[in-house]
Amino acid sequence: MIEYVDIPYIEGDGSGEDIWNASRGVFEEAVNKAYNGERAIRWIYLIAGQKALDKTGELLPEETLNTVKKYKIAIKGPLTTPVGGGFRSVNVYLRHVFDLYVSMRPVRYFHGLPSPLKMPEKVDFIIFRENTEDLYKGIEWEEGTEDALNFIGFLKDRMGIAISEDSGVGVKPISKSRTVKFTRWVIDYAIKNKRKAITVVHKGNIMKYTEGAFMKWAYDVARGYPEHIVFDKPDKGDDTKILFNDRIADNMFMQVILRPEDYDLLLCPNLNGDYLSDACAALIGGLGVAPGANIGDDVAIFEPTHGSAPKYAGKDVINPTSFMLSGAIMFRHMGLDRASRLIEDAIEKTIQDMIVTYDLARHLEGVRPVRCSIFGEEVAKRIGENNLH
Numbered sequence: 001m002i003e004y005v006d007i008p009y010i011e012g013d014g015s016g017e018d019i020w021n022a023s024r025g026v027f028e029e030a031v032n033k034a035y036n037g038e039r040a041i042r043w044i045y046l047i048a049g050q051k052a053l054d055k056t057g058e059l060l061p062e063e064t065l066n067t068v069k070k071y072k073i074a075i076k077g078p079l080t081t082p083v084g085g086g087f088r089s090v091n092v093y094l095r096h097v098f099d100l101y102v103s104m105r106p107v108r109y110f111h112g113l114p115s116p117l118k119m120p121e122k123v124d125f126i127i128f129r130e131n132t133e134d135l136y137k138g139i140e141w142e143e144g145t146e147d148a149l150n151f152i153g154f155l156k157d158r159m160g161i162a163i164s165e166d167s168g169v170g171v172k173p174i175s176k177s178r179t180v181k182f183t184r185w186v187i188d189y190a191i192k193n194k195r196k197a198i199t200v201v202h203k204g205n206i207m208k209y210t211e212g213a214f215m216k217w218a219y220d221v222a223r224g225y226p227e228h229i230v231f232d233k234p235d236k237g238d239d240t241k242i243l244f245n246d247r248i249a250d251n252m253f254m255q256v257i258l259r260p261e262d263y264d265l266l267l268c269p270n271l272n273g274d275y276l277s278d279a280c281a282a283l284i285g286g287l288g289v290a291p292g293a294n295i296g297d298d299v300a301i302f303e304p305t306h307g308s309a310p311k312y313a314g315k316d317v318i319n320p321t322s323f324m325l326s327g328a329i330m331f332r333h334m335g336l337d338r339a340s341r342l343i344e345d346a347i348e349k350t351i352q353d354m355i356v357t358y359d360l361a362r363h364l365e366g367v368r369p370v371r372c373s374i375f376g377e378e379v380a381k382r383i384g385e386n387n388l389h
């Protein structure tokens, strides 16, 4: 008898449909092969973003929210946020409504990918980005508006701080409670997955009471795990504990290029994590191969790092790898580890066979790009061929 695995999905806008069409068969084949035909996916179609707005007049229909809440899981393509849609971004709103406070962005090199590094195989780390606070709270006022002038007046009159009246201003909140919650999640993940190190990435030398405090609170949490964490390089022969350290953000951008092998898990406030994950994606082939997950205590939503790339919509050229890898993270999260490994192995084999989409082909000599759908078919064909793991 077949056991069905229910997974709600949102194709997404723009080129979302292309990457979904190319990836669906890969996901189904991975589950089929991993469990000898005894398990199968039952997809639950949901809409959000532009498609939902056109059909229902709402960017995020109640039914979509209720279904994600019920199944506690979803995979989604990128969503375009129409201007004047009521909130800043559907994606940010989804993170907010389900309190998806952990953003997980693995950065792993697959053999055959183009890279500006001499030894890109050393790149294998995960960026964890706090997903709800920092400048993403969207507290800012436009230059010259009444609110901006009121705020500037308050700073001058009540705090004795003078800033130019023609300034736009923003507020960067980072709280102790959310930093503690986020750090605990990442440390628990590191213990469960036997990871080697956690590095806090901050700009605490300048932003002392936001990013500096983020670092301090993270260390405070780490000190509560003496049986698992060390703060200096472990003695020779004892590498069973997790090394906990920190780097100032600008240094970290250099470190990931020059010494990527020294890093394992990066614990970042929201904005640092955002910048760093795109910069790191460039080390391993670009946005087309950069997967992501947004995880909370109840719900998790898996999605590629990139946006809806509207100029490629419907052209069947975009790279679906980041979407496929987001699916691999989802399967691991659901305990379907074998399906997850089969997807990663098949992608690696396809790239090694020099079957790639336009974004990778343009950096590889003499390689002609294949269509998005063809890439999907080639990956599906390689599912379960000689396991690499």
Ligand code: NAP
Binding pocket: 077, 078, 079, 080, 081, 089, 091, 287, 288, 303, 304, 305, 306, 307, 308, 309, 310, 318, 319, 320, 322, 359
């Ligand atoms: P984008 O959609 O990420 O595209 C920027 C560029 O990145 C593309 O033009 C393309 O570069 C490259 N790229 C992105 N995805 C790729 C893929 N799968 N394969 C190969 N190359 C890929 O960023 P954007 O144009 O700034 O944003 C478009 C819309 O997406 C906006 O409405 C934004 O709000 C939304 N967005 C949504 C999410 C999300 O849903 N989580 C995230 C970010 C942005 P080349 O032109 O060089 O080929």
